[in-house]
Amino acid sequence: MPIYQAPLRDYQFVLNELLNIYQRTELKGFDEIDADLGDAILQGVADFTTEVMLPLNGSGDVEGCKLVDGKVIAPKGFADAYQQYVDNGWATLTCDPEYGGQGLPESIGVFATEMKTATNMAFAMYPGLTHGAYAAIHAHGSDALKQKYLEKLVSGEWTGTMNLTESHAGTDLALLRTKAVEAGEGLFAISGEKIFISSGDHDLAENIIHLVLARLPDAPEGVKGISLFAVPKIMVNPDGSLGEANSLCAAALEHKMGIHGNSTCVMNFDAAIGELIGEPHQGLRAMFTMMNQARLGVGVQGLGVSEIAYQNALAYAKDRIQGRGLSGVKDAQQAADPILVHGDVRRMLMAQKSFNEGARALIGQQALWLDEAERHPDADKAKAANKLAALFTPIVKGFITDRGFNACVDAQQVFGGHGYIHEWGMEQFVRDIRIAMLYEGTNGVQALDLVGRKLMGDKGATLMVWSDMVKTLIGENMNNDAMKPYLAGLMDASGDLEKATQFMAVNAAKNPDILGAGSMPYMQILGITVLAWMWTRAAAAALAALESGTEDTAFYEGKLKTAQFYMSYWTVQTRSLRKQIESSSELLTQLEEADFDL
Amino acid sequence: MPIYQAPLRDYQFVLNELLNIYQRTELKGFDEIDADLGDAILQGVADFTTEVMLPLNGSGDVEGCKLVDGKVIAPKGFADAYQQYVDNGWATLTCDPEYGGQGLPESIGVFATEMKTATNMAFAMYPGLTHGAYAAIHAHGSDALKQKYLEKLVSGEWTGTMNLTESHAGTDLALLRTKAVEAGEGLFAISGEKIFISSGDHDLAENIIHLVLARLPDAPEGVKGISLFAVPKIMVNPDGSLGEANSLCAAALEHKMGIHGNSTCVMNFDAAIGELIGEPHQGLRAMFTMMNQARLGVGVQGLGVSEIAYQNALAYAKDRIQGRGLSGVKDAQQAADPILVHGDVRRMLMAQKSFNEGARALIGQQALWLDEAERHPDADKAKAANKLAALFTPIVKGFITDRGFNACVDAQQVFGGHGYIHEWGMEQFVRDIRIAMLYEGTNGVQALDLVGRKLMGDKGATLMVWSDMVKTLIGENMNNDAMKPYLAGLMDASGDLEKATQFMAVNAAKNPDILGAGSMPYMQILGITVLAWMWTRAAAAALAALESGTEDTAFYEGKLKTAQFYMSYWTVQTRSLRKQIESSSELLTQLEEADFDL
Numbered sequence A, B: 001m002p003i004y005q006a007p008l009r010d011y012q013f014v015l016n017e018l019l020n021i022y023q024r025t026e027l028k029g030f031d032e033i034d035a036d037l038g039d040a041i042l043q044g045v046a047d048f049t050t051e052v053m054l055p056l057n058g059s060g061d062v063e064g065c066k067l068v069d070g071k072v073i074a075p076k077g078f079a080d081a082y083q084q085y086v087d088n089g090w091a092t093l094t095c096d097p098e099y100g101g102q103g104l105p106e107s108i109g110v111f112a113t114e115m116k117t118a119t120n121m122a123f124a125m126y127p128g129l130t131h132g133a134y135a136a137i138h139a140h141g142s143d144a145l146k147q148k149y150l151e152k153l154v155s156g157e158w159t160g161t162m163n164l165t166e167s168h169a170g171t172d173l174a175l176l177r178t179k180a181v182e183a184g185e186g187l188f189a190i191s192g193e194k195i196f197i198s199s200g201d202h203d204l205a206e207n208i209i210h211l212v213l214a215r216l217p218d219a220p221e222g223v224k225g226i227s228l229f230a231v232p233k234i235m236v237n238p239d240g241s242l243g244e245a246n247s248l249c250a251a252a253l254e255h256k257m258g259i260h261g262n263s264t265c266v267m268n269f270d271a272a273i274g275e276l277i278g279e280p281h282q283g284l285r286a287m288f289t290m291m292n293q294a295r296l297g298v299g300v301q302g303l304g305v306s307e308i309a310y311q312n313a314l315a316y317a318k319d320r321i322q323g324r325g326l327s328g329v330k331d332a333q334q335a336a337d338p339i340l341v342h343g344d345v346r347r348m349l350m351a352q353k354s355f356n357e358g359a360r361a362l363i364g365q366q367a368l369w370l371d372e373a374e375r376h377p378d379a380d381k382a383k384a385a386n387k388l389a390a391l392f393t394p395i396v397k398g399f400i401t402d403r404g405f406n407a408c409v410d411a412q413q414v415f416g417g418h419g420y421i422h423e424w425g426m427e428q429f430v431r432d433i434r435i436a437m438l439y440e441g442t443n444g445v446q447a448l449d450l451v452g453r454k455l456m457g458d459k460g461a462t463l464m465v466w467s468d469m470v471k472t473l474i475g476e477n478m479n480n481d482a483m484k485p486y487l488a489g490l491m492d493a494s495g496d497l498e499k500a501t502q503f504m505a506v507n508a509a510k511n512p513d514i515l516g517a518g519s520m521p522y523m524q525i526l527g528i529t530v531l532a533w534m535w536t537r538a539a540a541a542a543l544a545a546l547e548s549g550t551e552d553t554a555f556y557e558g559k560l561k562t563a564q565f566y567m568s569y570w571t572v573q574t575r576s577l578r579k580q581i582e583s584s585s586e587l588l589t590q591l592e593e594a595d596f597d598l
Helices: A008-018 A035-063 A078-087 A106-119 A121-140 A143-155 A283-289 A291-319 A343-375 A379-414 A416-420 A426-437 A443-458 A461-477 A481-510 A513-547 A553-569 A571-590 B008-018 B035-063 B078-087 B106-119 B121-140 B143-155 B283-289 B291-319 B343-375 B379-414 B416-420 B426-437 B443-458 B461-477 B481-510 B513-547 B553-569 B571-590
Strands: A066-068 A071-073 A158-163 A179-182 A188-198 A207-214 A227-232 A234-236 A242-245 A248-253 A264-277 B066-068 B071-073 B158-163 B179-182 B188-197 B207-214 B227-232 B234-236 B242-245 B248-253 B265-277
Touching: A008 A035, A008 A106, A008 A343, A008 A513, A008 A553, A035 A078, A035 A106, A035 A121, A035 A426, A066 A248, A071 A248, A078 A121, A106 A121, A106 A291, A106 A343, A121 A143, A121 A158, A121 A207, A121 A227, A121 A264, A121 A283, A121 A291, A121 A426, A143 A158, A143 A207, A143 A227, A158 A188, A158 A264, A188 A207, A188 A227, A188 A248, A207 A264, A207 A283, A227 A234, A227 A283, A283 A291, A291 A343, A291 A379, A291 A426, A343 A379, A343 A513, A343 A553, A343 B443, A343 B513, A343 B571, A379 A416, A379 A426, A379 A443, A379 A461, A379 A513, A379 B426, A416 A426, A426 B379, A426 B426, A443 A461, A443 A481, A443 A513, A443 B343, A461 A481, A461 A513, A481 A513, A481 A553, A481 A571, A513 A553, A513 A571, A513 B343, A553 A571, A553 B571, A571 B343, A571 B553, A571 B571, B008 B035, B008 B106, B008 B343, B008 B513, B008 B553, B035 B078, B035 B106, B035 B121, B035 B426, B066 B248, B071 B248, B078 B121, B106 B121, B106 B291, B106 B343, B121 B143, B121 B158, B121 B207, B121 B227, B121 B265, B121 B283, B121 B291, B121 B426, B143 B158, B143 B207, B143 B227, B158 B188, B158 B265, B188 B207, B188 B227, B188 B248, B207 B265, B207 B283, B227 B234, B227 B283, B283 B291, B291 B343, B291 B379, B291 B426, B343 B379, B343 B513, B343 B553, B379 B416, B379 B426, B379 B443, B379 B461, B379 B513, B416 B426, B443 B461, B443 B481, B443 B513, B461 B481, B461 B513, B481 B513, B481 B553, B481 B571, B513 B553, B513 B571, B553 B571
Parallel strands: A158 A207, B158 B207
Antiparallel strands: A066 A071, A179 A188, A188 A264, A207 A227, A227 A264, A234 A242, A248 A264, B066 B071, B179 B188, B188 B265, B207 B227, B227 B265, B234 B242, B248 B265
């Protein structure tokens, strides 16, 4: 069974030394937390995830979910583990205290999510979707709706889902057909079929609140005519007790590549009774306001699974003996050397490690921007943070899941043939994390969102704000010789980013299709560059700690070596990516359909 | 169910126009074939694979193999399809006519293998392994052994396996423990446990000839003490009839990520009776002589699965409507445009197409080198061809399976969420092809073989021979303006290859571990460059055809556009790969074990 050691020391580094969140007392609620509390919470989640969730990951994959007599049963042990999850209060961490939440910052909660995802991604999706439903009702629901649903969603006694996709309408929700008609007393009857509904039905909780996108009879065409409804599995009486079953069901379970422990359902709504969330026809806007947070959650999956895959690959590389080092015998006591002596095994491991730690730092930063957006007393600063979070949302979702998937494939590769065998757990990580590149907007959609809405949408203004932060960082460290190896990589990558941005801006005006054709390499350039920015800050923090005479020298020296590897292995990729945009994107737009045929 | 259209037109292009195999009558046996015969054979295989093998691919994956009462049963339909395969004579194509084979060139046979792998990789492995066993006995077995086994292996009535790996001995066969002791009358008793044995047991054929690596009692230590034995599942009487069952069995089926239709077994040999193949202690050398061919077979898997994945992604991209083009509505008749209008979908598809066609050309070239090595009447020319084949073996195996896997992941990505669902078939392609990066020597081992044995082993002499071929090609086309766009990419990539080679040579002398650390990016550079060489030749052939007034202009113009895309998208990657070697490989060798910990 795979091992897992929660990266608690790295969480401390990111939260305390890189982002200084415990000094950010100007943010609402941040004055109630300190490093001891943050450490204690993350330690608690580490214990729960390692002891309760991890042992169910492999068995949940093999067993999968079952649809029996119209009800979905999650794998053995899931219901019991979920009950413990609720009893321990882990569902409540970042929720509103008014409804029983603990009000903790997203920047702490996001690392609880990392550990949950690492140890059991399929299980973690049940509370993950619940949190999405909570957030939507919290942000857009009427007071009555909040009173009815939020407390139970916060505690985790009830779970939630998001019903967006239909078989012919995924990215393009304008095409969706599910209908809602008035049913009196402010209620609506919802009819239609939704697919790919994560946690659509299960036996973990007594009720499930489905958030459903549907069209009202008088709705305008396209995305401007979509409304959002709360549709409970079991009707809720005015006194909060459970009433009759609603007319909806899981019609089938999807047969998936991975995340077998999560019940991905085809959902049928047959005049199911629901209530409107927010205004009519404003459903898509309501979904959009939660998008930054939802996509952060998916990015965290990329990191979490990549982290546990790395830990297991490293343990295997230290333990597995096979062959001898090229420069001679390294461990004469054994019949062969551990494969960690081999250069290519080291390359794969360091590629994973430097990605994971850089991605973790960015995810912390992104969560802090979201915290600032929500909690900063200065509205301008809140707005500025929200813009940065919006800019980097496609990076967090698209870049981190892309590279996280690659990292899992590399981790599997370290195991040789054993990586292909279920018992070792590595092939499951690859199968599970593959979904993260596809759902919540494919990564191609993320790239398009980046170059279209985020970049061209404000004529590069937010990117410029961030570029100035990069320039400031470079300026502050220019005269520090110890920082030079890190700055060089950041400057190279930034240079390619600038040129690529210019190319996109100039050509988008002439031929808008070029934006799409270059969008993926562009997203990769920005992703590599923003991680280089985080690594530069990490190197500066590590050097400062070493100068201050820390006793934990091994940790900080390790950080510096990993930072150096990041710069020498990752930032050198941006030039080729820029060249790809410059030389291939126009050609792509000129091809005829027949040119794709053999 | 996935569709498949055998790329017969591209086979004609590669065989007839790029490699001119039908003019190579100086090669033994090549005078007996012409384009009509080659076309007819490939058309026959196309029909069989599409009609018989393809329909069993998805069902074989879902059902998998079963171990019942010590016997393995392949998925429903496999045994019947295999019988048809044997009856139709498809097993005999490239085998020695002396034993019932058709004696066809490898350069034709390799494309039969592509179609088999594309339509049903798990099924194709049964005859694939048989061919390996045939080749080993053919090359190293005594006349008696050949008389006993070859005819049945050639016809496919019996199948074969390769038993190398043990749980603690994969790459490092020096560690293997399986024992062989003399059992009188020139026989040996073999005892030990082997793992990961493809096609280890099944119900497709009445007998299975296991080729087993084991140690004799007086064997020298390490790889110099390994012998190769032929160990039949059912003993064969002197008159060729079947006798008693041998004392061996499939102890278990491995639980794998993919290729579920192939029976990957743990094999137990309990004093099983076998015969020595070749000389005692020379077993590894016997295996090595077949390595170029075996690894070509795995490279072909990378191409085959990538090709069928591409065809399905393209069909989906033409059919699936979702959103509108960035430059405006493209198909006003429909509620949305086909996703083929989107630049990033085009990018993914062209990356696959340009890789597949380049890889197909290289695979044809590699097979032709193997044909020359075996059939050229001039011993020096045969030797020279063999050296080139040996140099590019790690590329064909390591580079093509690496990039073929990526191409399958991209093809799956085109399907969005549907790519994650079994019914569409795309996720199976990804799971199936993943093994090709791991078996027959992991791709890391390929990279090490490339820089160690193939590059440093002859001080770059063979690489130089090939580089001269590249220079000649450039020289021949320098003054042809129409060729300039293709030559530029080839020259850029070659330049990076030259610098990377120099870096490796200089640094290997100082620190041999650097060779290993830089081996994978180096293999990628050489892979991209050799495909650029094939694409340049393809462009020249296409231009020549167009100048000659061909009527098939669409095909050749398509080739030129794909060649142009290859140059603008793939060759620009070599510089970053070279930079990775230069800036990160020494650092990798300097890390301590503790540096990998968090």
